[in-house]
Amino acid sequence: MTPSPSPTQDHYAILGIPTTATPDQIKAAYRSAVLHSHPDKSTTTTKSQLQFLSIQRAYETLIDPGQRKDHDATLASQSAKQDVHINEKVDISDMDLVIQGDEEQQQSCLSWSCRCGGCYVVSVEDVATQQGIIMHPLAPPLLIPCSTCSLYIQLTTHYT
Ligand SMILES: [Zn+2]
Numbered sequence: 371m372t373p374s375p376s377p378t379q380d381h382y383a384i385l386g387i388p389t390t391a392t393p394d395q396i397k398a399a400y401r402s403a404v405l406h407s408h409p410d411k412s413t414t415t416t417k418s419q420l421q422f423l424s425i426q427r428a429y430e431t432l433i434d435p436g437q438r439k440d441h442d443a444t445l446a447s448q449s450a451k452q453d454v455h456i457n458e459k460v461d462i463s464d465m466d467l468v469i470q471g472d473e474e475q476q477q478s479c480l481s482w483s484c485r486c487g488g489c490y491v492v493s494v495e496d497v498a499t500q501q502g503i504i505m506h507p508l509a510p511p512l513l514i515p516c517s518t519c520s521l522y523i524q525l526t527t528h529y530t
Pocket of ligand 1: 484485486487488489516517518519520521
């Protein structure tokens with residue numbers, strides 16, 4: 371089994387809509403979600419920015435018929451593979467922030483060491499999606515595979 375490095379998140383769950391939602395329902399859900407998370411206040415927090423990004427991404431994917439179809443297919447194949455071994459649960463705030471890539475294209479990532487000597491790495495962008503997910507208890511957890519062995523960690527968040 372070769373899991374993808376960053377599991378696709380359920381954009382339907384982020385917007386709190388059924389997978390059968392019409393474009394009108396998607397737009398309405400997006401508007402209401404944005405109202406609750408728009409990061410344009412002076413008290414902007416990382417959390418609200420991340421939430422806004424994930425909502426934005428969910429909307430842009432689902433409102434486009436082609437992208438929505440791809441997303442549906444990805445979700446279906448993801449729910450099919452359940453045989454993952456979760457090594458431990460790790461809180462986002464405990465992870466190390468690292469910069470990956472070259473000067474042209476840098477990416478902020480969160481890293482956590484595995485007991486095998488490898489490490490779990492997730493891009494901040496993917497965590498942004500997870501931030502949307504936590505608003506919906508029924509959404510799947512964000513799992514991160516080890517770079518070396520077959521273990522996973524499960525991301526948790528404690529922002530309260
Ligand atoms: Zn490992």
